[in-house]
Amino acid sequence: MSTFRSNQPVKLTKKVVDQATAPVGVKQAFLRDAALAGFGLRITEGGTKSFIVEKRINGRVRRETLGRFGALTVEQARREAQRFLGKVAMGIDPVAERKTAQAQAVTLAQAFEDFRKARKNLKPKTLNDYSRNLEHHLHGWMRKPITTLTKAMVSRRHREIGESSGKAQANYVFRALKSVLNFAKHHYEDGQGRSVLPDNPVETLNHTRAWYPIARRRTVIKCGQLPAWYAAVQSLKALDSPSTSHVIADFLVFVLFTGLRFSEAAELRWDQVDLHERSLTVPDPKNREPLELPLTDFLVDLLTERRLMVLNEYVFPGRDGKGHLVEPKRQMDHVRQACEIHFTVHDLRRTFATIADSQDIPLTTVKRLVNHKSGNDVTEGYIIRNVERLREAMQRITDFLVEQISIADQSNVITLHKHTPTST
Numbered sequence: 001m002s003t004f005r006s007n008q009p010v011k012l013t014k015k016v017v018d019q020a021t022a023p024v025g026v027k028q029a030f031l032r033d034a035a036l037a038g039f040g041l042r043i044t045e046g047g048t049k050s051f052i053v054e055k056r057i058n059g060r061v062r063r064e065t066l067g068r069f070g071a072l073t074v075e076q077a078r079r080e081a082q083r084f085l086g087k088v089a090m091g092i093d094p095v096a097e098r099k100t101a102q103a104q105a106v107t108l109a110q111a112f113e114d115f116r117k118a119r120k121n122l123k124p125k126t127l128n129d130y131s132r133n134l135e136h137h138l139h140g141w142m143r144k145p146i147t148t149l150t151k152a153m154v155s156r157r158h159r160e161i162g163e164s165s166g167k168a169q170a171n172y173v174f175r176a177l178k179s180v181l182n183f184a185k186h187h188y189e190d191g192q193g194r195s196v197l198p199d200n201p202v203e204t205l206n207h208t209r210a211w212y213p214i215a216r217r218r219t220v221i222k223c224g225q226l227p228a229w230y231a232a233v234q235s236l237k238a239l240d241s242p243s244t245s246h247v248i249a250d251f252l253v254f255v256l257f258t259g260l261r262f263s264e265a266a267e268l269r270w271d272q273v274d275l276h277e278r279s280l281t282v283p284d285p286k287n288r289e290p291l292e293l294p295l296t297d298f299l300v301d302l303l304t305e306r307r308l309m310v311l312n313e314y315v316f317p318g319r320d321g322k323g324h325l326v327e328p329k330r331q332m333d334h335v336r337q338a339c340e341i342h343f344t345v346h347d348l349r350r351t352f353a354t355i356a357d358s359q360d361i362p363l364t365t366v367k368r369l370v371n372h373k374s375g376n377d378v379t380e381g382y383i384i385r386n387v388e389r390l391r392e393a394m395q396r397i398t399d400f401l402v403e404q405i406s407i408a409d410q411s412n413v414i415t416l417h418k419h420t421p422t423s424t
Helices: 014-019 074-089 094-104 108-118 124-137 151-165 167-187 201-207 223-238 242-258 262-266 297-307 329-339 345-358 363-370 378-382 388-405
Strands: 028-032 039-044 049-057 060-068 279-282 291-294
Touching: 039 074, 049 074, 060 074, 060 094, 074 094, 108 124, 108 167, 124 151, 124 167, 151 167, 151 201, 167 201, 223 242, 223 329, 223 388, 242 262, 242 297, 242 329, 242 345, 242 388, 291 388, 297 388, 345 363, 345 388, 363 388
Parallel strands: none
Antiparallel strands: 028 039, 039 049, 049 060, 279 291
């Protein structure tokens, strides 16, 4: 075999290409064709041989890989190079043309996959919800190029989903699509560096005011309903599956007394609970700001009992000790029927926050307890939070709940060491 110098053109033939090797220590070398200017062969240090064509276009040298030797013969590659050079002669930039064609062919499925990889700040659950909803409600669009999605398509499908699956569902699907297409708008460019999606078609729902107005849920468990609700929750412990029903009963009470979101409570691990210091930590909640909450006597007692029934790393384990608790639909239905109160787990969080407000706890403290951001106040970034400053407020909420559900009179439930809250 023979090596070559990149500044010595030679007529490329099968024999020449077969025998050509890159000089030792050179990562890649080029052998240019003496018969067709711009046509050549690239050889990598590892021995891979590929045909290339290059030409100065608009003041810049453009290089295109035509294909590997073996997949293309020398003559096939030469003809491809001639086509490339012919386009250049007609004032066409083949590289830009190819890039434009590739960008315009990007499908919604490909755009979502690229969006998933790029949006590292989104939680896996959010991405999975996006994926499930787009696949289910926009299945016929997933293989379509994003450049073919129109405002009319968006308006029509948004209306169809609203009529068949509900207004909130329609809004959710198209907000997810809007996020993906906003990403695509700034990610995919044609050969001239312009977006292949200059306008997001979902914006038509803004301009035509077609988003469905969804009233924010305001349902809570009222004070007068709490005794019946608590009794119904405790009745779960009499069901056939004692370990599972105990977990779910404790879980529902725990959410009511902490105000945690479903996922935050369900995924709580024992290494996030400090019974000695009487606190718990949620390191990665929905808003990405770690939450540390104090534990009242009631919660310490509940968790201490749970600790005696530990099955795995989670405070509220799943069935048969596998993973963490998932949405307990059957048991939730049992509680609803037993107390005749229709509620969701998130209603328990709203109840917690509502009771906190009723106890004249400052709004800033309530926001810290439920881990809501307080806007873009720069000063907040300089304040170091102390869990002890929340303890008195947490105790006031617990004492109110205990009084309402009359736990003190139910000796078979939890022995409560009730504390008188300190004055503010």
